[in-house]
Amino acid sequence: MKQNGCPVPKTTVSTTSSYRYTDNGDGTVTDNRTGLIWLKNTNCFGQQNWKKAMQSAAKLAQGQCGLRDGSRAGMWRLPTIKEWEAMMDTRYRKPALSNAAGTGQWKEGDAFSSVKYWYWSSTEHSTSSAWYVNLSVGSVSGNVKTSLNYVWAVRGGH
Structure with a gap:
């Protein structure tokens, strides 16, 4: 309770849209379920x-990968494996992602562009591998860190 007796407001994820994803028009897409902000261009960096x-x-x-959101170096990162699991929609295959409305399978430009199949997470599997x-099928696996996978950046969250 605040000193004036009013309850302290709880922090919640914005639900300004009933859609799963909102294209912010600045090179980013907000996941309305998790509050994470994803890079719209999912293939900006190729395989690394x-x-x-x-x-x-x-x-x-800002200025890279179509970003016009004012972001700076250090604001973006790879998603954790848990964040990836929350992102995937295993009702679908190739890719296991829903469209922006969350009512069907993703198609090019709705809300992301250039979706590939294999993306790194920031979560290590061992000293020599990461998740x-x-x-393509909506699964997670470990892979040696020297292997090549795509890079899809995210910001916000933990």
Whole structure:
């Protein structure tokens, strides 16, 4: 309770849209279910090993990858494996993602562009491997960090 006797407001994820994803018009897409902000261009960096993927995401800023959101280096990162699991919609295959409304399978430009199948997470599996997501079938697996997977940056969350 505040000193004036009013309850302290609880922090909640914005639900300004009934859609699963909102294209923010600045190179970013908000996941209305988790509050995470994803890079709209899912193939900006191509395939990279895990260390380079971590660096590329961390260095991402306004003016790169179609970003016009005022973001600076250090604001972006790779998603955790838990964040990937929350992102996937296993009702679908190739890719296991829903459309912006959350009512059907993703199609090019709704709300993301250039979706590929294999993306790194920031979560390590061991000292020599990290988790990645396979959006072709909606699964997660470990892979050696020297392997090449795609980079899809996110910001917000934990």
